[in-house]
Amino acid sequence: MSNVKTLNPLIPDPEIFQDFVDALGDHIPAIERDIGRLKNAPEDRAVLADLFRAVHTIKGDAALCKLDLAVRIAHPIESILSRLREGQLQFSDLIGEAVLLALDRLELAIDAIGAGRSVENLRLDKLIQGLDALGGCQPAEVDQYSAELIEAVTGFQPIASIGTAPRQARPVLRSNEHLANDLRFFRSLAQQFENRSPLFKGRSARLLKLALDTNAEAGKPVDPVQLAAAVYMHDLGMMFVPESVWLKVGRMTDEEKQQLRQHPLQGAGLLQRMEGWEEAARMVAEHHEMPDGAGYPRGLGQRDICDGAKILAIVDAFEAVTLKHGQRGHTRSVLRAIAEVNACDKQFAPEWIAPFNAVIRRQVEAAD
Template sequence: MDIRAVISPTVHDREALEEFADALTDRAPEVERDVARLKKSQGDREITADLFRAIHNIKGDAALCKFDLGIAIAHPIESMMSRFREGEIGFSDLLAETILLAIDRLELATDAVLNRKPLESLRLLDLVQGLEKISRASGERVDADCAELIEAVTGFPPVISSMSGKSPKTAIPKSEHANVSNDLHFFRSLATQFESRSPLFKGRTMRVLRLALETNRTAGNPIDPLQLEAAVYMHDIGMMLLPEENWLKVGKLSESDKAQLRNHPGYAAGLLQRMAGWETAAEIVAQHHEMPGGAGYPQGLNSESICPGAKILAIVDAFEAVMLKHIHRGKNRSVLRAIAEINACDKQFAPEWIAPFNAVIRKTIES
């Protein structure tokens, strides 16, 4: 393995790399599908052949496009599948999760290279070295080595439980506003209406709310929980004021689509600003797509100008989006792979809130 090809990939031919990225977008769902099928039917030689072929094709695409990083990731997975096909190792849940994590990382790395983004947070060297170790491991060592790789790359042990969409058990504290409960009930009813526009959104509000409130609580509740709750209910309501063909669109958005979508925080914040007592919630909603480095929208604020509640909401909303972003192609993204992707986007989120959020996720997956 050429370490330089992993930690600092060279773009020999940008057009070829773009072709690899497009092919990977098509092939990754094949891997996801075949891994899920093989977990249920390990003895099925046809499914085994399909998964081997999908990985082999990714490796071949990478070689054709002279993308050495793609070869470095795909080759040891191909070796694992060859050993499984010959009966030398089993196909465990941990091995399946390792393969999916590796393909996720390859997608992120390819995008990062194309867009000249830093790669350090992807821990690609740990990934490739771990894959090579697993590809040579004895059958008894495979699961242990998979667990070691997953924790090295994601920062979390491979113990996964379901993310509950149930309402968090938090009492509503006393407030100076007599209509707080009625207002929150109204905000929640609007969120429910938003969720009803697509089956993909079912349970989304309560999942985001639970993560936001628990992240805030882990940090000592520096943000008024009521204001944060209202912001969670209302943050995407502005979408309902846009053409549905824009915000329910599957696939890539046009620049015109993106321009229209950037209006939604302002619409929702405007509604809250016109209701007495919800000024903080309005600010959270208005800023929840801002980024610390100034690359967010709608105002391009820097970290010092973004309120803490917006920083929390940005993280938990993105986590939910990552969990769902490939669902239209049948991709069953695990909690571990989603949190790994959030942690890899080190320029997008406020670093002071990543640690409390990670603590909440760690508690969730280890409980």
Template sequence: MHASSLSEPVVTDREALQEFIDILWEYTPTIERDVARLKNHPTEHAVVGNLFRTLHNIKGDAALCRVEVAVAIVHPMESVLVRVRNGDLPFTNAIAEATLLTIDRLELAVERLSSEQTLAGLQLQLLIEGLEKLAAATPSELDACVADLIEAVTGKRPVTVAVKAPAAQRKPGDASRSQTADDLLFFLTLANQFEMRSPRFAGRTMRILRLALETNQMAGNPIDPVQLEAAIYMHDVGMMFLPESVWLRASALTPAEQRIMRAHPEYAAGLLSRMESWAAAAAMVAQHHETPFGKGYPGALTGEQICPGAKVLAIVDAFEAVMLKHTERGRKRSLLRAIAEVNACDQQFAPEWIEPFNQVIRRAAESR
């Protein structure tokens, strides 16, 4: 795109632009999660592939929605990840920073377009030029390229961008980490299949995942984040073993249908328990409808009998359900209503997890 088109792009379809913004909002947590994982485990090729596909989907959706500036921003970053996926470049902290900077500028750009503001000052031309140089760089040039890119776009040069390149030789544990990544990708695929059964479910997995991981982090990460992630992906997959006439309906269920619905945690937990290394996630899935005072299902467990991961999952899953309810009823300020409703259910949720969850929600509300 010409420089003038980057600073003053013409919006030909505002409805399509809003559709793209909604899509991008759903994709962003996935990108942040994959980048964070790759910073710690840069050789997990399945995660690299997932990150590439997410960016590729964003570019495709931008093209369909005719948001050309988004296509121009994402394309060179996609080219960088092609080289990482092909093994020509290692995934380093430098590439992680470039990816996050790209998504940050993309979000700012479309938000300004939505509010009919100019994009001047976002330095999009310099961003694209820097990413194109990065896509052509050698491994030894990565740090310098990203430092130049960050300085050009933000006006501040990073002190250092530490490299965490993959080891030259395979180390003990690499195989197990690769298997974990493959399993998580499989679980995410199942979650996506569940979401595709109804437009009401679109994006719910990533919203719940983000809330759960941030709540756990707010409390000091007492729950294994990987096991929690697996549980988030799988917790409702058992629904697909039930008649669709029961779990896809929005109206109230009969007592008989409620009994059918109560079987879904055990189906998904049974699948996880039969796979090596996922026992903790299986327990979270099996117990996520239990309540501290023994009124839940399927085991009527109480207090400490319920694992912490299940307690967190119960809160974030209920929050998502309440948000959906208020949105479908056309109510305004659904976020505040959902917070109030979850906090009012003092016997349904573990009190020790309500405050970390509230802190995460308050921080999200303030950032908005």
């Protein structure tokens, strides 16, 4: 594998180089849009053809400019897209994330070359090595190779792989003080989310009590500290979704639904990048999954969803229904919410309904 230092990151002709920079700036946004379209229609051959042509053009322009580094990055991407277009590989979120990362690093490298800066900190050797391996891998290995490429280049596990398979990570030992400091930070973020609407005031505290009490009722099979972090962070990804989408009253478009359904992975991604919160990240990533596989973002089934996510799904839905029927008075809205939760036998894990019911029953009796 060629070392980046041998790839001649010099500018042979400043005018032609600037033409390449301008053209690259036009191609990248279109490529990003097309990859977003593939997430909704992964076998759309017209979109795949557009993507292939765009990357092929980038490679050709780079060759004319004698930018060997850009050619070495674009060529394996072109090979990957060619195999996708021919049906040899199937598009996945991880492939999309790997391609976007590669193009992002290409842009950063070109910016650095234009400014006379070093490109060594971009880990381009690892990027090119990973792209070459991905371009020639077997179909069953695509997601694994994509995830390894992303982690090798960025140092982080890709968001699209969170909650799919257990990682062999070293145990992280952190003091109670560190954990408490993190939780205070998570709570402050949750409070910022609450400030987006008057209806959300006190929401995190209510959800936290319900989740912890339900977990305690079942004998605390879920780590309470991890569960608390998940409660605070589970909807933080919504802050990356336009308010016009997540506060929309009418029917959502398919594109708006897709935007909304990415928020668990965005919230989980923030937790995943902090040492010691892997369990909480998985809870956040899976809290909109359903036992029958009809949930999102991955369509996981009953056996694949962690207990913390199952608890979070129930208390989150209960809170939403309680707010919806708040005009009925506290007790009546609670009774309506518990009835709706119990009626949704396919949406929630049945083994957690009984502990949750017991907690709500005590709350209603205490209020009476």
